[in-house]
Amino acid sequence: MNTDPRPTLIAAARQFYQMGWMIGTAGNLSARRPDGNFWITASGCPKNQLIIDDFVLMTLDACRSEAYLVPQQSHTQKRPSAETSIHAAIYSLFPDAQACYHVHSIENNLVSRLIMGDALPLPPLEMLKGLGVWEENPQVAIPIFANHLEVSRIADEICTRFKTKMPQVPVLLIRDHGVTVWASSLEGVSNYLEIAEYIFRYMVAGQKIGLELG
Ligand SMILES: CSC[C@@H](O)[C@@H](O)C(=O)COP(=O)(O)O
Numbered sequence: 198m199n200t201d202p203r204p205t206l207i208a209a210a211r212q213f214y215q216m217g218w219m220i221g222t223a224g225n226l227s228a229r230r231p232d233g234n235f236w237i238t239a240s241g242c243p244k245n246q247l248i249i250d251d252f253v254l255m256t257l258d259a260c261r262s263e264a265y266l267v268p269q270q271s272h273t274q275k276r277p278s279a280e281t282s283i284h285a286a287i288y289s290l291f292p293d294a295q296a297c298y299h300v301h302s303i304e305n306n307l308v309s310r311l312i313m314g315d316a317l318p319l320p321p322l323e324m325l326k327g328l329g330v331w332e333e334n335p336q337v338a339i340p341i342f343a344n345h346l347e348v349s350r351i352a353d354e355i356c357t358r359f360k361t362k363m364p365q366v367p368v369l370l371i372r373d374h375g376v377t378v379w380a381s382s383l384e385g386v387s388n389y390l391e392i393a394e395y396i397f398r399y400m401v402a403g404q405k406i407g408l409e410l411g
């Protein structure tokens with residue numbers, strides 16, 4: 198990824214806003230640069246009207262799963278997303294990840310309540326191939342994490358769980374909060390998010406008509 202990812206992030210945020218996934222400043226998007234630093238949306242920005250200065254450059258301490266502001270950012274006084282620690286956790290756990298998207302949709306909030314355990318089993322849909330699962334009748338579950346006011350606690354729990362058990366697909370849910378997806382390219386992360394949200398819409402619609410989802 199040699200070009201500036203910010204125009205792509207701006208376009209993606211506008212699209213997700215229109216889908217109802219980034220309403221009222223919700224959500225945050227990030228992408229890595231070739232030097233390993235990553236751009237992330239500044240906190241509290243309306244996602245339908247982002248500009249190039251609505252991003253903050255962070256440097257990653259992969260060993261500690263923490264990110265820090267890159268100094269000398271004369272162009273912005275903005276604060277990074279309040280959920281930067283989750284992006285930092287993903288980038289440190291998955292060195293191939295080049296982009297990480299987090300959105301709040303009605304459906305991703307609803308499905309996080311379909312089961313009160315720590316993983317959501319998915320129906321064996323063809324669409325799972327788009328998340329990299331090429332199996333007959335796949336048994337896939339998405340990890341669910343508790344939502345905490347202190348975001349670094351969510352990030353710590355992601356690190357702890359994924360260090361012992363890697364997720365089957367690059368998707369995680371935070372209960373009553375939203376979804377986070379990651380991929381090795383900007384194109385890939387958008388596809389993954391669209392597929393995850395398709396599956397969530399399917400599950401919510403299936404529940405409504407009493408479908409057995411397993
Ligand atoms: C609509 S408030 C949502 C926030 O609390 C948070 O969950 C979120 O996704 C956006 O936080 P931000 O700091 O703007 O990146």
Ligand SMILES: [Zn+2]
Pocket residue numbers: 223224225280299301374375
């Ligand atoms: Zn959020």
